[in-house]
Amino acid sequence: MLCRSNDELELLISQARAFAGQGEVAQYIPALAVAHKHELSVALYYPDGKGFMAGDTEENFTLQSISKVLSLALALIDQGEECVFTRVGKEPTGDPFNSIAKLETNKPSKPLNPMINAGALAVTHMIKGNTAGERFERLLDFIRCLTGNETITYNKEIAKSEFETAHLNRALVYFMKEHGVIDEDVEELMDLYTKQCAIEMNCIDLARVGCVLAMDGCDPDTGKQLLPIDVARICKTFMVTCGMYNASGEFAINVGIPAKSGVSGGIMGAVPKKCGIGICGPSLDEKGNSIAGIKLLEMMAKRYSLSMF
Numbered sequence: 001m002l003c004r005s006n007d008e009l010e011l012l013i014s015q016a017r018a019f020a021g022q023g024e025v026a027q028y029i030p031a032l033a034v035a036h037k038h039e040l041s042v043a044l045y046y047p048d049g050k051g052f053m054a055g056d057t058e059e060n061f062t063l064q065s066i067s068k069v070l071s072l073a074l075a076l077i078d079q080g081e082e083c084v085f086t087r088v089g090k091e092p093t094g095d096p097f098n099s100i101a102k103l104e105t106n107k108p109s110k111p112l113n114p115m116i117n118a119g120a121l122a123v124t125h126m127i128k129g130n131t132a133g134e135r136f137e138r139l140l141d142f143i144r145c146l147t148g149n150e151t152i153t154y155n156k157e158i159a160k161s162e163f164e165t166a167h168l169n170r171a172l173v174y175f176m177k178e179h180g181v182i183d184e185d186v187e188e189l190m191d192l193y194t195k196q197c198a199i200e201m202n203c204i205d206l207a208r209v210g211c212v213l214a215m216d217g218c219d220p221d222t223g224k225q226l227l228p229i230d231v232a233r234i235c236k237t238f239m240v241t242c243g244m245y246n247a248s249g250e251f252a253i254n255v256g257i258p259a260k261s262g263v264s265g266g267i268m269g270a271v272p273k274k275c276g277i278g279i280c281g282p283s284l285d286e287k288g289n290s291i292a293g294i295k296l297l298e299m300m301a302k303r304y305s306l307s308m309f
């Protein structure tokens with residue numbers, strides 16, 4: 001049985017919202033620290049183009065790490081699978097998303113997967129364009145196409161706030177530049193990456209992107225193939241193995257949906273052949289995942305039998 005009622009979702013939201021108090025909003029990007037802890041929104045998008053939603057659905061939030069799935073899709077389209085995986089690996093790390101540890105121990109030195117910060121920076125490096133500005137516009141256009149929303153843009157204040165404080169990400173880029181994974185100007189790549197992370201949308205837009213992935217790259221409204229099937233497959237596989245950072249194993253057991261989270265509290269779910277899910281709840285657990293968002297997904301997975309396993 002699938003959910004076809006806003007009221008049912010509203011009920012689940014009210015139960016999940018209670019868990020928000022147990023977490024904290026992200027502090028390390030100053031502009032994210034002002035988010036409201038108890039906000040929670042959810043949307044479902046079905047392959048027949050219908051959507052359902054509940055909670056604070058009007059609120060926009062930045063994609064943060066969720067953008068890593070979309071930059072990966074574009075880099076795969078731009079460069080092809082073989083080329084992309086010469087610079088980034090396919091294995092989960094078991095470490096926090098911003099860890100530098102395995103960059104040094106992995107030989108040859110390349111980030112272990114595209115869902116950790118180091119891997120995502122290497123992926124963004126591979127997006128094609130003559131200038132950093134052109135590469136960002138291409139990514140934005142691609143995301144507008146996946147959401148079906150021409151007004152999607154990025155939050156300048158949040159991008160600037162991260163750009164000014166991203167010391168650890170800069171360290172990752174310098175390390176990778178030293179080892180030949182990246183060969184562009186560090187500040188240019190940081191500018192592009194922080195803008196990418198600050199791309200904003202609401203939970204309905206996000207659910208629609210999840211639905212495109214769930215439907216193997218097919219647009220739920222027009223039937224048009226927006227992504228090659230293999231690209232959608234690779235993205236969903238990484239969402240299962242590394243999408244919830246170093247909590248991906250537990251999440252696969254408790255929820256069983258390909259999903260990607262971000263430190264803004266967003267989570268995108270892609271339930272194969274069934275629906276896309278967009279969630280935002282800024283209160284995070286210690287691994288950086290939305291605490292109420294995960295509870296909500298656990299409840300939904302049980303109630304609607306969404307686990308793919």
Ligand SMILES: NC(=O)CC[C@H](N)C(=O)O
Pocket residue numbers: 063064065066097098117162169197261262263264288
């Ligand atoms: N986990 C995340 O959402 C991290 C994204 C954030 N912009 C960073 O690079 O630190």
